[in-house]
Amino acid sequence: MELMLKGFGEVVKTVTLRVRRYDPEKKELPKYMEYKVPVQRGMTVLDGILYIKEHIDPSLAARYSCRMGICGSCAMIINNRERLACQTQILDLGKDLIKVDPMGNYDLVxxxxxxxxKLFRNHESIKPYIIRQEEKVTGEFLQLPEERELYSMFTECIMCGACLSACPTMATDELYLGPQALAQSFRYIADSRDIGFNERLNLLDSKHGVWRCHFAGACSDVCPKGIDPALAIQLLKGMLAKNVFVKYQQKPAKIGPDRKSILETAQS
Amino acid sequence: MAIENKKGWIFWFNPLKYSSDKWLYALHRLTGIALGLYLMAHVFETSRILDGPITWNSTMVFLDWPFGVHFGPYILSGILLAATFHALNGLRLTITESGLLMPKPYRIEYPYKAKSLRGWNMVLKILLGIFMIIISIFGIVYIFTGVIL
Incomplete structure (x- = not known):
């Protein structure tokens, strides 16, 4: 047991965290402040920030929750690239000076x-739910595993917002939907249970929709969950282009038997 | 009160720490702007012929020897490289952005490498590089020596 824990808790080296500070109550522009943080093996940037909060400067504000890359609260720009602070090891960065910035393209609190x-409003605007014609649904929608494969990757989104911060279009276009919302709209359009293509068409096929994407690939590059929003947007573009000539057909998935009738037949 | 924290247009030209696609994006924007400015200058330059042969000839000499330095071929080479890159990358984007040669949605596996930036897209990027080298060698030799290889 002692062998396994050898080196655990030892201070390996001291790094400097250069954090951008902005206090809304003081009428000052954001400025950088440097903090010396002793690094142990396995320490993440979020741990470093929490160390600063506990030992050096309690006024430092950061958003975090789960500390294991699930909640997507702690996305920030670490050494000029969007990363989750809780998943970035300080020793892996291999530098003595670590620059920590808040994500760009958003307002700064x-x-x-x-x-x-902005992220949540854009996500809301593309109708992120399954659209059906039936008023009352009695059973569950039937779907094959192969049909689920067509969109399953985009269901992994944790809404950390790193893609919007890395997007060069977002940097200048305030109204652009953003990679996250567009990937989610692809997720619902590609879903075999959904028939909402035409309802989402106006929003996607607009000035600030899919055609604003110029395929810089930064969103797919920085996604901490390995989702490929750029792929979804390119496939959406292909879909919309084909839709001009041949109308896109969505066949709604069949509805299975309802639970009541199954229970009744089982009982009888 | 929250303040705006936009990255602004300067971020178009900052591909550091991102994938090769972001480099190509930055170069595409840069060459696009450069070619746009060149096009306007080119229309103005060729319109000098309306003022007669003497003006035309002196314009030509000035453009070949601006400020007493034989700088014309370098300008031409720059325009050639910019136009070649912009055209070839434009073709690549036309193909990939219409969803052709893009992979199907796949299952995410660690380490996370986006397949839309690899695979066929990478083949196109390598082809872009090869064509760039060939065209720039032929073009620049022709511009400087007048010899067609």
Whole structure:
């Protein structure tokens, strides 16, 4: 047991965290402040920020929750690239100076906390739910595993917002839907249970929709969950282009037997 | 109160720390702007012929020897490289952005490598590089020596 824990808890080296600070109550522009942080093996950038909060400067604000890359709260720009602070090992970065910035392309609330309202509004606007014609659904929708494969990758999105921060179109176009919302709209359009293509068409086929994407690939590159939003957007473009000549057909998935009738037949 | 924290247009030209596609994106924007400016200058330059042969000839000499330096071929080479890159990358984008040669949605596996930036897209990027080298060698030799290889 002692062998396994050898080197655990030892301070390996000291790094400097250069954090961008912004206090909304003081009428000052954001500025960088440097903090010396002793690094242990296995320490993440989020741990470093929490160390600063506990030992050096309690006024530092950062958003975090799960500390294991599930909640997507702690996305920030670490050494000029969007990463989840909880998944970035300080020793893996291999540098003595680590620059920590809040994510760009969002409004800044405080220090490292961006205002993600834009992300959620855009996500909401593409109708992120299954659209059906039936008024009352009695059973579950039937879907084959192969049909699920066509969109399953995009269901992994944790809405950390790193893709919007890395997107060069987002940097200049305020109204652009963003890679996250477009990938999610592809997720629902490609779903065999959904028939909402025409309902989403107007939004996607607009000035600030899919055609604003110029395929810089930054969103797919930075995604901490390995999702490929750029792929979804290119496939959507192909879909919309084909839709001009041949109308896109969506066959709604069949509805299975309802639970009541199954229970009744089982009982009888 | 929350303040705006936009990255702004300067971020178009910052491909550091991102994938090769972002480099090509930055170069595409840069060459696009450069070619747009060149096109306007080119229309103005060729319109000098309306002022007669003497003006035309002096314009030509000035463009070949601006400020007493034989700089014309370098300008031409720059335009050639910009136009070649912009055209070839434009073709690549036309193909990939219409969803052709793109992989099907796949299952995510660690380490996360986006397949839309690899696979056929990578083949096209390598082809772009090869064509760039060939065309720039032929073109620049022709511009400087007048010899067609």
């Amino acid at each position: 405080k220090d490292l906390v961006p205002d993600l309202t």
